[in-house]
Amino acid sequence: PSSYSITLIPGDGIGPEIISVAKDVLVLVGSLEGIKFEFQEVLMGGAALDATGVPLPDDTLSAAKQSHAVLLGAVGGYKWDKNEKHLKPETGLLQIRKELGVFANLRPATVYSPLVDASTLKREVAEGVDIMLIRELTGGIYFGEPRGFGTNENGEEIGFNTEIYATHEIDRIAHFAFKVAQKRCGKLCSVDKANVLEASMLWRRRFLAIAQEYPDVELSHMYVDNASMQLIRNPKQFDTMVTNNIFGDILSDEASMVTGSIGMLPSASLGASGPGLFEPIHGSAPDIAGQDKANPFATVLSAAMLLRYGLGEEKAAKRIENAVVDTLNRGFRTGDIYSAGTKLVGCKQLGEEILKSV
Amino acid sequence: PSSYSITLIPGDGIGPEIISVAKDVLVLVGSLEGIKFEFQEVLMGGAALDATGVPLPDDTLSAAKQSHAVLLGAVGGYKWDKNEKHLKPETGLLQIRKELGVFANLRPATVYSPLVDASTLKREVAEGVDIMLIRELTGGIYFGEPRGFGTNENGEEIGFNTEIYATHEIDRIAHFAFKVAQKRCGKLCSVDKANVLEASMLWRRRFLAIAQEYPDVELSHMYVDNASMQLIRNPKQFDTMVTNNIFGDILSDEASMVTGSIGMLPSASLGASGPGLFEPIHGSAPDIAGQDKANPFATVLSAAMLLRYGLGEEKAAKRIENAVVDTLNRGFRTGDIYSAGTKLVGCKQLGEEILKSV
Ligand SMILES: CC(C)[C@H](C(=O)O)[C@@H](O)C(=O)O
Numbered sequence: 001p002s003s004y005s006i007t008l009i010p011g012d013g014i015g016p017e018i019i020s021v022a023k024d025v026l027v028l029v030g031s032l033e034g035i036k037f038e039f040q041e042v043l044m045g046g047a048a049l050d051a052t053g054v055p056l057p058d059d060t061l062s063a064a065k066q067s068h069a070v071l072l073g074a075v076g077g078y079k080w081d082k083n084e085k086h087l088k089p090e091t092g093l094l095q096i097r098k099e100l101g102v103f104a105n106l107r108p109a110t111v112y113s114p115l116v117d118a119s120t121l122k123r124e125v126a127e128g129v130d131i132m133l134i135r136e137l138t139g140g141i142y143f144g145e146p147r148g149f150g151t152n153e154n155g156e157e158i159g160f161n162t163e164i165y166a167t168h169e170i171d172r173i174a175h176f177a178f179k180v181a182q183k184r185c186g187k188l189c190s191v192d193k194a195n196v197l198e199a200s201m202l203w204r205r206r207f208l209a210i211a212q213e214y215p216d217v218e219l220s221h222m223y224v225d226n227a228s229m230q231l232i233r234n235p236k237q238f239d240t241m242v243t244n245n246i247f248g249d250i251l252s253d254e255a256s257m258v259t260g261s262i263g264m265l266p267s268a269s270l271g272a273s274g275p276g277l278f279e280p281i282h283g284s285a286p287d288i289a290g291q292d293k294a295n296p297f298a299t300v301l302s303a304a305m306l307l308r309y310g311l312g313e314e315k316a317a318k319r320i321e322n323a324v325v326d327t328l329n330r331g332f333r334t335g336d337i338y339s340a341g342t343k344l345v346g347c348k349q350l351g352e353e354i355l356k357s358v
Numbered sequence: 359p360s361s362y363s364i365t366l367i368p369g370d371g372i373g374p375e376i377i378s379v380a381k382d383v384l385v386l387v388g389s390l391e392g393i394k395f396e397f398q399e400v401l402m403g404g405a406a407l408d409a410t411g412v413p414l415p416d417d418t419l420s421a422a423k424q425s426h427a428v429l430l431g432a433v434g435g436y437k438w439d440k441n442e443k444h445l446k447p448e449t450g451l452l453q454i455r456k457e458l459g460v461f462a463n464l465r466p467a468t469v470y471s472p473l474v475d476a477s478t479l480k481r482e483v484a485e486g487v488d489i490m491l492i493r494e495l496t497g498g499i500y501f502g503e504p505r506g507f508g509t510n511e512n513g514e515e516i517g518f519n520t521e522i523y524a525t526h527e528i529d530r531i532a533h534f535a536f537k538v539a540q541k542r543c544g545k546l547c548s549v550d551k552a553n554v555l556e557a558s559m560l561w562r563r564r565f566l567a568i569a570q571e572y573p574d575v576e577l578s579h580m581y582v583d584n585a586s587m588q589l590i591r592n593p594k595q596f597d598t599m600v601t602n603n604i605f606g607d608i609l610s611d612e613a614s615m616v617t618g619s620i621g622m623l624p625s626a627s628l629g630a631s632g633p634g635l636f637e638p639i640h641g642s643a644p645d646i647a648g649q650d651k652a653n654p655f656a657t658v659l660s661a662a663m664l665l666r667y668g669l670g671e672e673k674a675a676k677r678i679e680n681a682v683v684d685t686l687n688r689g690f691r692t693g694d695i696y697s698a699g700t701k702l703v704g705c706k707q708l709g710e711e712i713l714k715s716v
Pocket residue numbers: 090093094249553554583
């Protein structure tokens with residue numbers, strides 16, 4: 001039987017509650033599919049700041065690097081909001097992404113039919129939306145140098161960042177995106193701002209060049225401002241989308257809200273080799289932390305992505321996804337996705353229902 | 359009687375058709391309100407490229423600078439899409455913004471009740487949306503230096519841009535935004551990415567400082583990824599929003615699509631002094647150019663903004679806005695906003711109906 005070491009990072013807020021559910025689901029699915037997991041729980045974000053003074057302790061990073069995959073709850077909270085940049089929980093997240101080299105961030109935005117009415121979009125617009133948005137995660141303006149504060153020639157303070165992409169950074173995310181599109185409907189939409197930004201012009205030029213190697217994929221280009229409109233006007237026009245780090249941050253959140261239930265949406269961050277990082281796209285929700293109200297579905301679905309993309313265990317991944325759909329069909333809901341006629345349960349009980357459905 | 363010189367830039371695609379309607383409306387409203395206009399029509403964008411080889415001829419710029427206000431149709435088209443950057447129609451637009459120093463771009467996203475069903479959002483979510491989004495228009499990554507292409511230490515090609523804000527650039531847009539918020543509901547939401555970008559951290563710091571001078575305005579901050587979600591989840595939470603150039607490009611288009619009818623939305627770009635630039639937020643729509651199908655409402659409403667913000671002629675502005683509502687109420691529609699039970703007309707006829715409503 002296969003055996004894998006998994007780093008668990010509960011993080012802050014609702015993180016511990018949702019990670020605990022996902023861990024139970026992994027254990028059960030593993031036992032049914034002949035997969036053994038060894039878990040190691042480590043600190044990151046606010047929890048790590050409180051315990052060690054830094055948002056990403058060395059121990060956490062080396063545990064993560066030595067494991068087969070990393071499952072993260074969420075980081076952040078009001079308590080640390082005013083911290084200086086290098087002492088922010090979010091900085092830990094950016095550091096681990098960079099250190100693990102997970103340049104490709106997969107963010108599915110899928111509408112689950114029983115939850116279609118949760119979308120603020122009209123039923124006929126939202127129904128059937130199934131977008132795979134790929135965000136470049138370790139480059140661009142998030143990491144570009146030079147950056148910082150300074151003084152200009154008039155003696156005024158300035159703040160600056162650098163949006164920068166090198167050919168190999170664009171090429172590897174392009175190959176990744178074309179391959180994902182090949183396995184889906186063969187349609188890839190690359191989003192940029194090539195009518196204004198040089199970084200986007202190079203991006204577009206490289207995508208056009210690499211498209212030659214994927215004649216079975218239909219590549220289109222869209223400006224980011226237009227994409228932000230089209231996601232609302234007609235989200236079903238999109239299958240696979242790919243874009244840079246900052247545009248991906250904005251558009252993936254927009255796409256997730258199109259589904260109406262961000263408590264359902266997982267993500268996977270992958271590199272060329274080494275462990276991937278898997279996390280729900282929602283945040284740490286400090287306002288409901290510790291109240292057994294959190295929705296664990298997105299983290300459980302992140303565990304499914306971990307199995308599929310991180311470990312290549314497709315059957316076990318599918319088993320989790322089916323269990324989620326079954327639990328939804330049996331009517332169980334946390335508060336964020338509750339509607340009249342369904343059964344409102346807490347995080348723990350929802351976890352138990354998912355286990356029954358596995 | 360007041361007398362003003364107005365620079366008209368029809369531009370490309372549907373530009374000439376919609377500008378011609380807006381001009382007629384200005385003339386009629388002027389004659390009723392005792393305002394005289396002197397119009398000068400000049401070239402920009404693709405039309406200028408074809409005639410003179412540059413997207414913003416010197417004559418156009420000096421005409422604009424010498425006038426009291428500039429009314430623009432739209433620029434761009436497939437024909438010039440592959441042009442090098444300095445020969446793109448859009449470059450003319452960026453140049454005139456910079457040259458006129460119009461740093462504050464006002465983009466209202468208003469849902470007109472008779473058109474609420476044009477939104478893909480549910481009626482109860484879209485109804486009553488009335489957002490004023492203020493975009494910084496002459497700074498940030500659009501104009502920041504250094505920018506361009508180069509080679510990195512591995513000999514690879516790179517593309518790069520600089521997101522940069524100086525204190526005075528932030529301060530002036532902040533004062534502008536606080537003043538707009540004061541005249542509206544006294545709520546201002548500043549959108550940034552201060553958890554990652556230094557340019558945003560300075561932005562937020564300056565907004566907090568300047569807020570002291572506007573105790574009657576309630577300032578809030580939102581990260582750009584969250585804002586892109588909240589605009590869909592509950593657009594009515596927003597009154598006045600303010601953000602940088604690139605985030606404003608993305609969010610204002612998203613907000614406009616929330617209304618469902620971007621053919622209705624005008625914009626104003628204003629500087630500290632000198633003429634403002636007024637234009638519909640939609641593009642040049644080359645696919646329907648010259649077919650008398652364009653919707654002139656957004657350009658007519660831009661003429662109203664020109665009267666209000668450019669010339670201080672509030673009464674004449676209101677007169678145009680009332681005429682637009684009246685024309686809508688009388689059931690006249692172009693194709694883009696047509697629905698069963700209303701009267702489908704072309705651009706020209708809609709113009710005549712607006713004149714009747716004035
Ligand atoms: C917390 C923040 C730094 C992060 C990002 O901007 O990447 C988050 O918004 C995300 O999308 O994962």
